[in-house]
Amino acid sequence: MTSSPISARLSPTASFRLVVLAETVLKAGETARGSLRRRTSAEMLAKAPRDYQTEIDVAVERVIVDEMAKAFPDYAIQGEEAVGNRTAGPETPVIYIDPIDGTTNYAWGIPHFGMTISIVESGRLVMGVVYDAMQDELFSAEIGGGAYLNGERIRCADVGDVENVLVGAGLPIPGQVTAVAEATYFEAIKRLMANTAGVRRLGSAALSIAYVACGRLDGFFEDGLEIHDFGASALLVEEAGGIVTRFSGAAVEGKGDILAASKVLHPWLLEGFRSKM
Template sequence: DPLDGTTNFLHGIPHFAISIAAMETDTQGRRSIIAGTVFDPVKNEFFFAERGKGAYLNGRRLRVSGRRMMADALFGTGIPFLGRGDEDDHAAFLKQLGNIMAISSGVRRNGAAALDLAWVAAGRLDGFWEKGLSLWDIAAGVLLIREAGGFVSDFASRDKALDSGDVVAGNPAIHGDLIKRLRV
């Protein structure tokens, strides 16, 4: 994604990033991410991961957070655009948001999914969820989180986030509980 968080950029909000991922497809058509990077030009933060070699921020090894309790966890999400999608999607999101807000230390909507996923890899956010994202929004972040020791799935706990664009990410202690609480 040449500019993830375009609306933030256009409004002068300093939360946007450049996200690039390299992928390969096997003979059965399954895609896998080889390398990914998310660059935050405002903070001069360069997140990088290579499959099997870890995730890094400006050369420092990353690990997802070690928080184990939802009550201590801070989450990121994206809010569906009104007028794009159906009303059931918006009602379901509001239920999900209420479920997570009721048992966590907070939820943030920052407006740049690639950067939010990088923040999960860095342990700044404990988890993230959003539906309907594009592959270019999530590919680098998915690898960053996995290489930092976290889990990424779709809302049914399957390894289908890259195909569906529906993402639930978190550290190993929180990911499963986050999935359960997002079921509405």
């Protein structure tokens, strides 16, 4: 698959660090793209019930970790598959990696998964990339610099009519929902089904949240996520003019629940959870 030069796929003011993240995720994408097929059960490791890992998760993370270690030798690295993880002091920047976000899709040969790298400094997300290797779509953002898709500035949708919004949601595995009662979570989904244009469960939180940033989805929510899953995408939404919070409306810190939406839709989605808390 051919693609434009990296400089044409980022913000005109992209920093050196963001360029490195982008180059790395594109390189890793070649590994994932070339190995997509349905795996047998013997080829998959269940890290937890219905939470899978394939050999490509590990291989892709190794590609990313090796590149990050060379480019940023003093940074801490935290990958979802724990390949080459390293820690450092509290003031050290941390690189978060999710090599395949949407492993279940990938393991079944479904060509919809994301690859993410983000950097956190002093507890704050400062930059990140999300790559859809099958569509060759590179999402990127730097704090204060806007959000981009293949070099084009993106913004959240501005649709206030609830009947004309499309919202993404995760369908949880057992034990995944902890921020609210499981019944409350499914009531929120039923509320969407009754009032909106539809609900989509795409199988990759990273891409679904990135879709909020570019206006393909008006909102998205899921519980039980790690910063590896949503960090880069959350920054995309904020830089695209959207809002990212917990189901309670509190700021997002660390792992857990996330509600990302356009400014006009976020209050309505939030109401669906707050009214049950």
